[in-house]
Amino acid sequence: KNSTLWKYFAISDMLTNEIYIGNMVQGKYGSVSYKTKQNKPRPQSEWYRVEGTHEAIIDRPLWNRVQSMIAERAKPFDCGTVGLFARKARCANCGYTMRSTKNRGRHYLQCSNRHVAKDACIGSFISVEKLERMVIDELNRLAAAYLDKDELERSIEFCENLQGQKKQLVDTLSAYEKRIAEYTKGLRDLYMDKVKGLLNDSDFSALSKEFSSEKSRLERVLLDGQRQLAELEDRIAVGDNRKALVERYINLEHLTREIVEILIDHITVGKRISGTKDVPIEIHWNF
Incomplete structure (x- = not known):
């Protein structure tokens, strides 16, 4: 807090300024108008972006x-650390992001949407x-199954999967545009x-505001989709790195926030099955 070398706003700017990846x-x-010198921020879709104008350092x-981590807006605990599954765990019943609670020194995740109304969520x-x-356990199970697969079979499956995702995303972005x-x-x-x-001021104001x-x-949805498309293209260009990922993270005893960020997009958590201790979950991996 008292450092004179690096301020929060300087770090924040570096994390979002595309000049560091070679873009201008x-x-x-x-x-606002040619009649005034007043300026206002423009939506990102209206920015002028030229890629590869100089050498990237990131x-x-x-x-x-x-960018994905920033978009998650995961809030840290009072001690300054971010929860292991912060913004990653979602309620399977309503889709609400699960919140962290603490009881007797143990951390729990719960859907707080059920407190909004009785019928909001189970x-x-x-x-x-x-x-x-x-x-x-699921990572180890996947590792055992995946590493047993033939190399060519894995490669074909990987390419078809990513190319299919890319085509679907491109079609969706075209519709948004x-x-x-x-x-x-x-x-x-x-x-x-x-x-x-043909249109009075009141109707014009209401309609233009809605439009x-x-x-x-x-435009915000389009921007997020373009970011996803860039990530997909990077993964296609790099090639099938899942084998390296799986081999790197097998036989883990504990997870870290960094590992969760690398491996997991999100997890849906259901309600505990009555009469048992089993909680159904579904893991959406990044690979």
């Missing part, structure tokens, strides 16, 4: 990992220790109708 980005701010896979609950053990263009045209048409007197809100939402 301009147009982050624009004037490699793209590491950059993408950092609730999910599991101890962090139990979930960690289940993840390690088309809808954004439609809203942009709609806003322009609304303005022309107002100028021609702009939906356009901004789609």
Whole structure:
């Protein structure tokens, strides 16, 4: 806190400034009107981005990992550490992100959405220790099955899987871009109708606000999809690294937050099966 070398805002800027991966980005701010010098932030979809203008000092896979971690917005405990499954565990019943609680020195994850209303969710609950053990057991099971596979079979399966994901994502992004263009045209048409007197000020204000809100939402979704596409292309370019990942993380005794970030996209946790101690989970891996 008292350091004069590195301030929080400086580190924050370095983690999100694309100049460190070789990109030049301009147009982050624009004037509100030609009549005033006042500037306001522009949505990222309107920035001018030129890739590869200079040598990168941060490699793209590491950059993408950092952006994913920032997007998770995982909050640390009072001691400053981030929970092992923070923002990674989701309720299987309602999709709500599970929150951390502590009782008698043990950490638990629970769906707090069940406290909103009686019919909001039936609730999910599991101890962090139990979930960690289940993840390690599943990782070891996958490792045993995967490493027994023929190398060629693994490679073909990997390529078909990722290329299929890429095609689906590209189609989805194209649909979003088309809808954004439609809203942009709609806003322009609304303005022309107002100028021609076909639309009064009240209706123009209400409709343009609705159009702009939906356009901004789609732009945020598009940006997130473009980030996912970049990550997919990086994985395709690097090749099948799952064998190395699996071999690196077999026979673990404990997980760390870094391992969870590398291996796991998210985990869905169900309600404990009545009459047993079993809690159904579903792990969505990053590989």
